[in-house]
Amino acid sequence: MLRTANRLTTKPKYQTWIRMNKLLIFLGISLLFLMVTFFPIPTPLRVLSGLLALPFLYIVFILSYSIYQFAGFGGNYQSKIHDVIVSKVDNRGGNILDIGTGSGSLIIKLAKKFPHSSLTGIDYWGENWEYSKDQCERNADIEGVSDRIHFLKASASKLPFQDGEFDVVVSCLTFHEVKDSIDKTAVAKEALRTLKPGGTFVFMDLFLDEKTFGDVNGLLKFLKKNVSSIQADKLSDTIPLPRILLNKKVLGHGMIICGRK
Numbered sequence: 001m002l003r004t005a006n007r008l009t010t011k012p013k014y015q016t017w018i019r020m021n022k023l024l025i026f027l028g029i030s031l032l033f034l035m036v037t038f039f040p041i042p043t044p045l046r047v048l049s050g051l052l053a054l055p056f057l058y059i060v061f062i063l064s065y066s067i068y069q070f071a072g073f074g075g076n077y078q079s080k081i082h083d084v085i086v087s088k089v090d091n092r093g094g095n096i097l098d099i100g101t102g103s104g105s106l107i108i109k110l111a112k113k114f115p116h117s118s119l120t121g122i123d124y125w126g127e128n129w130e131y132s133k134d135q136c137e138r139n140a141d142i143e144g145v146s147d148r149i150h151f152l153k154a155s156a157s158k159l160p161f162q163d164g165e166f167d168v169v170v171s172c173l174t175f176h177e178v179k180d181s182i183d184k185t186a187v188a189k190e191a192l193r194t195l196k197p198g199g200t201f202v203f204m205d206l207f208l209d210e211k212t213f214g215d216v217n218g219l220l221k222f223l224k225k226n227v228s229s230i231q232a233d234k235l236s237d238t239i240p241l242p243r244i245l246l247n248k249k250v251l252g253h254g255m256i257i258c259g260r261k
């Protein structure tokens with residue numbers, strides 16, 4: 001627990017959805033190819049190396065620009081998208097679950113909007129991510145909501161909760177990341193299992209990416225059969241996004257599916 005004086009001066013740390021190590025790997029490869037162009041080797045090989053650097057430089061550009069647009073010091077789009085999710089939670093909160101809570105940004109926003117709610121954030125916090133449970137707890141403490149949020153390490157593919165335990169279930173950009181389930185729509189169904197009848201769900205993910213989720217109509221058909229109301233919108237129809245974030249490798253396939261069970 002941070003002392004009150006510290007809490008007032010310490011800022012929460014919410015990393016962006018882009019992993020820095022991924023950016024550094026692509027940057028390293030680009031620099032390597034570029035360095036080769038200065039080696040005393042035949043010109044065609046130097047030209048080839050320069051050409052090989054181009055796609056990696058393009059990825060570095062997309063990733064860096066996305067970090068800038070997602071971060072608080074730039075376009076703040078990550079926080080803006082979380083605000084959209086929060087705005088779609090139409091009941092009084094209650095018992096709230098955030099699946100794949102990352103650094104706790106979304107769940108902390110929910111805790112602030114619903115002061116009488118009790119919240120649970122689960123995440124696998126694998127080593128390939130730069131988020132951690134400690135960081136979530138620290139952020140919640142700094143934001144003054146740690147007494148109502150419980151963070152738990154668990155996999156979204158098999159949630160350690162009873163059927164219908166939550167009044168609200170949200171998840172942002174997590175289902176497609178769940179490596180221990182080949183079927184990513186099964187992860188969304190597992191999330192819905194933990195929601196009470198009448199409870200609200202808001203899921204944002206790359207649902208329009210057929211390679212990951214198959215035809216989204218399959219998932220929508222399942223949901224229509226199992227929930228009382230549902231709305232599905234392309235992310236870009238819900239919030240205006242900078243052009244590069246609409247790249248298919250960033251949020252171009254993004255969709256928000258929400259409703260009541």
Ligand SMILES: C[S@@+](CC[C@H](N)C(=O)[O-])C[C@H]1O[C@@H](n2cnc3c(N)ncnc32)[C@H](O)[C@@H]1O
Binds near residue numbers: 129178179
């Ligand atoms: C793109 S981040 C989104 C984080 C957070 N929802 C947000 O909007 O800031 C994806 C998250 O999925 C989490 N994740 C990956 N595999 C998971 C699993 N099997 N179960 C739970 N969370 C998982 C990662 O640790 C990471 O926090």
